Amino acid sequence: MSTTPSKPTAAGSLLQRQLKEINTAKDLSGISVGLVRDSNVFEWEVSLMINDDCKYYGGGIFRAHLTFPADYPHMPPKLVFQTPIPFHPNIYPSGELCISILHPPGEDTFGYESAAERWTPVQTPETILLSVISLFSEPNEDSPANLDAAKLLRAEREGGPKEFRKRVRQCVKESLGEVD
Incomplete structure (x- = not known):
């Protein structure tokens, strides 16, 4: 849940600066960010335009909120x-992204991730969004949030039917407003 502080905070000032940096960066093609509401720097609207060269998700435009x-x-x-x-x-089917760098800092109580793989304050919105773009290029089926997608991807990589690719192509079409 986001908060809207009534006075500027260190976090709010940092986020304003990071938002400006992303919007003026020349090397971040395919990433567009803005505020969901002008009054709340803690909630960003993100559009990721996936490069056509991407094996599965190429050409898709995916929207997200970064809170x-x-x-x-x-x-x-x-x-x-x-x-x-x-x-x-x-x-996840709810839309929430599962990636190590967005997991709280410290050791993983289940032992799947080291503390070095998890969130650290050196991460920035830019590094997060670049990691997300990377996940569209190389999904990680070893740590799935969507078991069906992971199973279909694994089967396809092992020479099975191209069902994962078919589902993803439909997803890309929907992201562009194209409905079959």
């Missing part, structure tokens, strides 16, 4: 894809 906690950068934001939600091994 920052009041104690950012000490705690990670949450990225949730909006409708249509991409069919992807690392995106």
